Each structure stands twice: as structure tokens, then as C-alpha cells.
Amino acid sequence: MLNGKFKLKICGMREPDNVSEVAVLKPDYMGFIFYAESPRFVNALAYNIVHLVSILDIEPVAVFVNASIDSIQQITELYGFTTVQLHGNETPEICIALRENGLKVIKSFSINDRLDLDETKPYRDCCDYFLFDTKTPAYGGSGKQYNWSILQDYNGVTPFFLSGGIGPNDAERILSFKHPGLLGIDINSRFEIKPALKDVRLISTFINQLNFPK
Numbered sequence: 001m002l003n004g005k006f007k008l009k010i011c012g013m014r015e016p017d018n019v020s021e022v023a024v025l026k027p028d029y030m031g032f033i034f035y036a037e038s039p040r041f042v043n044a045l046a047y048n049i050v051h052l053v054s055i056l057d058i059e060p061v062a063v064f065v066n067a068s069i070d071s072i073q074q075i076t077e078l079y080g081f082t083t084v085q086l087h088g089n090e091t092p093e094i095c096i097a098l099r100e101n102g103l104k105v106i107k108s109f110s111i112n113d114r115l116d117l118d119e120t121k122p123y124r125d126c127c128d129y130f131l132f133d134t135k136t137p138a139y140g141g142s143g144k145q146y147n148w149s150i151l152q153d154y155n156g157v158t159p160f161f162l163s164g165g166i167g168p169n170d171a172e173r174i175l176s177f178k179h180p181g182l183l184g185i186d187i188n189s190r191f192e193i194k195p196a197l198k199d200v201r202l203i204s205t206f207i208n209q210l211n212f213p214k
Contacts, residue, residue: 006182006184006185006210007028007029008027008028008185008187008207009030009161009184009186010022010030010031010187010188010198011040011061011186011188012033012040012189012192012195012196012198013031013040013196013198014040014041014042014045014197016046018196018197018200019053020052022198023052023053025200025207026058028058028059029060029184030058030059030060030061031060031061031062031186032049032050032061032062032063034062034063034064035063035067037065039196040195042196047079050079051080060080060081061083062075062076062083062084062085063085064085064090065087066088066089067088069094069101072098072103073101082103082104083105083128084103084106085105085107085131086105086106086107087133090107092123092126095107095123095127099128104128104129105126105128106127106129106130106161107123107129108130108131108132108133108163109130109133110133110134111132111133111134111146112135112146114150116150117150117151117154120158127158129159129160129183130159130160130161131161131186132160132161132163133163133164134146134165145164148162148173148177151179154179154181156181157181158181159181159182159183161185162177162182162186163185163187165189165190166185166186166187167187167191168202168205171206171210174210191203191206
């Protein structure tokens with residue numbers, strides 16, 4: 001938790017009505033996945049969605065997997081994104097180039113053991129935030145958790161999101177997790193009715209349990 005503030009990022013959004021309903025809960029970030037192999041792929045995102053999210057003081061995040069700099073730039077300019085999340089094997093050089101183009105960068109890392117934290121070292125000066133997710137054979141969320149105690153060995157200065165299979169019953173575990181670099185948490189599949197359709201009631205209850213300080 002940084003400066004007494006704990007951020008909430010809700011990823012895998014797509015359906016306009018559902019986006020509007022979730023936006024009322026005022027998460028800090030809302031993620032939209034531009035990866036064709038994901039069941040939450042947004043394809044042609046409605047133009048007004050990103051604008052709606054932005055005017056409610058929620059930061060919209062465009063999520064990519066091994067996309068080219070040109071395609072990322074094209075999509076972010078088209079919809080007005082200012083923050084991107086890179087969920088593939090993107091290099092530090094790509095992160096630097098995107099930041100030089102005026103974008104904030106969240107770089108995702110797959111975690112299974114403490115050695116996986118070494119992969120963050122080349123990125124320490126070229127990303128705004130990290131996101132620590134569960135290591136799986138495929139890209140994207142699995143709904144499974146890793147051992148969060150592994151992150152106690154992370155001593156980098158880049159703030160991070162805790163991610164990977166966080167569900168409605170995890171509020172107590174989250175509140176007991178302490179790390180000076182923790183920025184917030186990222187939730188997705190375990191709060192869904194079906195892919196890309198979030199259960200607003202579950203999220204609302206979860207937020208109340210955590211009582212996110214602003």
C-alpha cells in the first residue's frame with residue numbers, strides 16, 4: 001500500500017452496459033484486452049466506452065500481448081488510452097519506446113517461484129508499474145493463485161499490482177498482505193458471470209469488505 005492508498009484494477013471489461021454498471025463502483029483502473037486469442041477480446045470497442053470511463057475519473061487501460069509498437073500506438077490514439085498493460089514477452093526497449101510516445105506502461109510478470117522475480121530487473125527503469133500474475137502455459141489469467149509470500153523477495157522500486165486468481169473470498173488475505181511496493185490489486189475472471197461480463201454485486205461486496213481508502 002503506497003501513501004495510504006490502495007488501488008483497484010478491474011480487467012477484462014467489454015460489454016457497454018456492464019462497463020457502465022461497474023464504473024459506478026469507481027474502481028481506479030479498468031482494463032480492456034486487445035488480444036484476439038483472449039475470450040475477453042474487445043475487438044471493435046465502442047468509442048464512447050473509454051470516454052465514459054475517463055470522465056468518471058477511472059483510468060482505462062489497453063491490454064496487449066506481444067503487439068507491435070505501431071499497432072499499440074494506433075489503438076491507443078484511436079480510443080484515447082494513455083495507459084497500456086503489456087502481458088507478453090515485450091522487451092524493455094518496447095516499454096521505453098511506448099513511454100517516450102507518452103504512454104504509461106504496466107508490465108506483467110508471471111510468477112511461480114522466487115527466481116521469476118529476477119525477470120523484473122531489466123525493466124526497473126522503463127515501466128511505471130509491474131503486475132505480478134500466476135504463471136501459466138498460456139498468456140492471460142487462469143483464475144489460479146500463486147504463493148504471494150514469494151513477493152516478499154521483491155525489492156525493486158517499481159510499484160506493483162497483486163494479481164492472479166483473486167476472488168470474492170480473498171479480502172482477508174489481501175488485507176493481511178503487506179509490502180512497501182504494493183500499489184493495489186487486479187481482479188478479473190473470478191468475478192465474472194461469463195467471460196467479459198462482471199458480476200457487479202460480487203464486486204460491490206468485495207469493495208465493501210476491503211473498504212478501499214482513497
